[in-house]
Amino acid sequence: xxxxxxxxxxxxxxxxxxxxxxxxxxxxxxxxxxxxxxxxxxxxxxxxxxxxxxxxxxxxxxxxxxxxxxxxxxxxxxxxxxxxxxxxxxxxxxxxxxxxxxxxxxxxxxxxxxxxxxxxxxxxxxxxxxxxxxxxxxxxxxxxxxxxxxxxxxxxxxxxxxxxxxxxxxxxxxxxxxxxxxxxxxxxxxxxxxxxxxxxxxxxxxxxxxxxxxxxxxxxxxxxxxxxxxxxxxxxxxxxxxxxxxxxxxxxxxxxxxxxxxx
Numbered sequence: 371x372x373x374x375x376x377x378x379x380x381x382x383x384x385x386x387x388x389x390x391x392x393x394x395x396x397x398x399x400x401x402x403x404x405x406x407x408x409x410x411x412x413x414x415x416x417x418x419x420x421x422x423x424x425x426x427x428x429x430x431x432x433x434x435x436x437x438x439x440x441x442x443x444x445x446x447x448x449x450x451x452x453x454x455x456x457x458x459x460x461x462x463x464x465x466x467x468x469x470x471x472x473x474x475x476x477x478x479x480x481x482x483x484x485x486x487x488x489x490x491x492x493x494x495x496x497x498x499x500x501x502x503x504x505x506x507x508x509x510x511x512x513x514x515x516x517x518x519x520x521x522x523x524x525x526x527x528x529x530x531x532x533x534x535x536x537x538x539x540x541x542x543x544x545x546x547x548x549x550x551x552x553x554x555x556x557x558x559x560x561x562x563x564x565x566x567x568x569x570x571x572x573x574x575x576x577x578x579x580x581x582x583x584x585x586x587x588x589x590x591x592x593x594x595x596x597x598x599x600x601x602x603x604x605x606x607x608x609x610x611x612x613x614x615x616x617x618x619x620x621x622x623x624x625x626x627x628x629x630x631x632x633x
Contacts, residue, residue: 372613374609377400379401380445380457380458382407382444383407383435383463386563387562388557389459395602395609406441407432407433408434435462445497445500455497456508457507458494463514464572478577490511502545507551510553515630517533538553553622554622557604560603
């Protein structure tokens with residue numbers, strides 16, 4: 371459907387869930403995918419599994435998006451290997467377990483902001499520097515309905531995702547004239563392993579991962595479609611935004627939430 375064959379695209383946080391579905395979609399579309407992720411076992415397994423199917427080319431590069439040097443090397447190393455970079459997807463993020471402001475420790479706040487917002491900024495800035503030299507580029511930042519409304523997770527997560535949307539809009543306005551398109555995708559309640567992964571990444575600072583969408587009554591009350599979405603639903607939207615079918619889409623939020631925020 372979308373002509374992405376031969377492109378080189380980086381995705382952060384592509385080891386599981388939405389990220390992994392996106393990697394699989396990209397590989398099937400003939401993209402050379404560079405998966406930057408912090409979970410080495412899951413990232414290596416994902417790349418090996420997809421490559422073994424012979425449907426695409428995926429490189430895994432262990433990357434902690436909180437580390438500026440690692441993020442910049444992810445971008446630079448990809449360009450060295452392939453001689454170009456066509457697109458970036460910033461998907462690396464963690465939940466805060468619905469911790470309220472009073473329940474949010476300094477350590478939890480810093481971890482959420484560092485991964486969800488700072489990591490997105492680091493990757494976008496490094497990619498934009500390259501895109502400016504070639505006169506084109508495409509970025510999709512994965513935000514959340516938690517970047518549009520309250521109550522989708524806790525204080526730090528909500529703050530980080532609102533900020534990702536604002537940052538993306540500002541960068542889109544700054545660089546659209548330079549041939550760089552930047553948009554955001556806002557998933558609703560999606561069936562993923564994000565809570566378990568968040569607990570693993572946060573370690574000793576992880577709160578209890580309370581959540582929404584588990585109770586069928588919550589889904590019926592909150593989501594008009596009355597079910598959780600699939601990771602592939604988000605991956606489909608990301609591929610559209612990376613394609614030339616979305617050439618006039620700049621600085622916009624594309625919400626995929628089963629109607630949650632329509633109410």
